[in-house]
Amino acid sequence: xxxxxxxxPLLTESLDVxxxxxxxxxxxxxxxxxxxxxxxxxxxxxxxxxxxxxxxSESIFNKLHPSIRKVAIFxxxxxxxxAFCFYIVRHQIAGERTDGVLDSVxxxxxxxxxxxxxxxxxxxxxxxxxxxxxxFSGMALVGLxxxxxxxxxxxxxEVLLVKALNLRPKxxxxxxxxxxxxQKVSYxxxxxxIFLLVLIVVGTAFLTIVEKLDIVDAFYCVCSTITTLGYGDxxxxxxxxxxxxxxxxxxxxxxxxxxxxxxAELNTEKRRKELVRWVLTKPMxxxxxxxxxxxxxxxxxxxEFVIYKLKEMxxxxxxxxxxxxxxxxxxxxxxxxxxxxxxxxxxxxx
Numbered sequence: 001x002x003x004x005x006x007x008x009p010l011l012t013e014s015l016d017v018x019x020x021x022x023x024x025x026x027x028x029x030x031x032x033x034x035x036x037x038x039x040x041x042x043x044x045x046x047x048x049x050x051x052x053x054x055x056x057s058e059s060i061f062n063k064l065h066p067s068i069r070k071v072a073i074f075x076x077x078x079x080x081x082x083a084f085c086f087y088i089v090r091h092q093i094a095g096e097r098t099d100g101v102l103d104s105v106x107x108x109x110x111x112x113x114x115x116x117x118x119x120x121x122x123x124x125x126x127x128x129x130x131x132x133x134x135x136f137s138g139m140a141l142v143g144l145x146x147x148x149x150x151x152x153x154x155x156x157x158e159v160l161l162v163k164a165l166n167l168r169p170k171x172x173x174x175x176x177x178x179x180x181x182x183q184k185v186s187y188x189x190x191x192x193x194i195f196l197l198v199l200i201v202v203g204t205a206f207l208t209i210v211e212k213l214d215i216v217d218a219f220y221c222v223c224s225t226i227t228t229l230g231y232g233d234x235x236x237x238x239x240x241x242x243x244x245x246x247x248x249x250x251x252x253x254x255x256x257x258x259x260x261x262x263x264a265e266l267n268t269e270k271r272r273k274e275l276v277r278w279v280l281t282k283p284m285x286x287x288x289x290x291x292x293x294x295x296x297x298x299x300x301x302x303x304e305f306v307i308y309k310l311k312e313m314x315x316x317x318x319x320x321x322x323x324x325x326x327x328x329x330x331x332x333x334x335x336x337x338x339x340x341x342x343x344x345x346x347x348x349x350x
Contacts, residue, residue: 071145078141082108082134092127095120098239106242112138113253115225118232146257185269189262196259199252200226206248207234211241226252272314279312 086093086104096119097103107120111134122128200222207218213234221234236245292300292308300308310316331339333346 074141074144078112078134078138079105079108082111082138085130085134086127089122089124089127089130092122092124093120094123096237098237098242102239102242105246106236108134108138109246109249110230111135112142113249114139114228115230115249115253116228116232117230117235119235119237142254142257145254146261185262185266189259189266192255192259192262196226196252196255199248199255203248203252206241206244207236210244211236211238222252225249226256228253276313279309 083101083104086107087100090097090100090104093103093107103120109115110117110120111131114135122131200219203222203225204215204218207213207221208215211218213221217234223229224231224234236242288308289300292304294304294307307316307321311318311321328339331343331347333343333350
């Protein structure tokens with residue numbers, strides 16, 4: 001230890017516990033203390049002030065998650081600039097018109113989501129070039145929304161879904177968190193699928209009631225819209241219909257895209273779990289023992305064993321370990337192989 005002045009290996013020194021009969025219990029207690037680490041609930045951008053306190057927002061917009069705020073700002077700018085540009089050239093856009101401003105926003109949504117009904121089409125060189133610019137920028141915005149906003153909103157609904165699926169009368173926060181972590185991708189997939197079904201039903205009902213389509217044509221229009229086929233023979237032609245379409249098209253197309261992403265993630269997660277199961281069940285050999293012995297002392301401690309297994313599972317790499325050890329060596333000011341409060345104070349002061 002540091003008091004005796006004897007240096008010990010970095011990974012095994014903290015695990016040498018006596019007596020031998022209590023070693024397993026002490027290991028479990030020591031590793032369970034990892035649960036006391038702060039949860040990554042907030043990103044660094046959400047903290048303000050020198051004391052690292054949470055932001056005290058006064059407006060509803062500032063209370064939103066930074067990812068949601070960023071997506072909302074970009075979406076607002078895209079629709080504002082697009083509606084302004086297409087409103088100026090509205091007389092160079094052919095098709096069924098209802099209202100100048102409404103049609104401009106509606107055309108932006110149809111362009112951004114690549115639905116392309118064909119009920120409004122550019123018929124001049126300027127409007128065609130303008131549409132080309134907005135379709136590419138709109139697709140980039142959709143990608144941003146999928147990676148930031150949509151995923152965050154789905155994760156916020158996971159807790160409610162877990163509680164709904166568990167028939168137990170009381171589900172505490174600990175049980176809910178563990179359930180989400182073990183079945184995270186499955187619950188994401190189920191949540192998005194439920195949202196998608198709701199959007200399909202709502203869209204079909206709206207087209208039947210407001211746009212006066214029969215049930216088959218309404219469902220056909222919904223399917224061609226959310227898959228961005230956009231045949232164009234059935235679309236939103238009324239003023240009320242296009243107001244509804246501005247919100248519904250954006251949500252439904254994003255929801256379907258997110259659902260397919262989670263399906264792919266679910267298959268990847270399944271293969272990862274199979275790899276983890278294989279790593280944990282395969283017998284340990286002398287070759288594995290040598291590979292796990294990081295400090296070459298002929299003995300594999302618990303920390304070394306955990307690191308070796310994590311590397312086999314593909315959860316960490318040698319580069320990750322090297323970076324962490326570099327940070328440890330930087331914080332270990334007295335070069336004792338252990339960290340103490342004095343080491344942290346000296347490292348921070350330097």
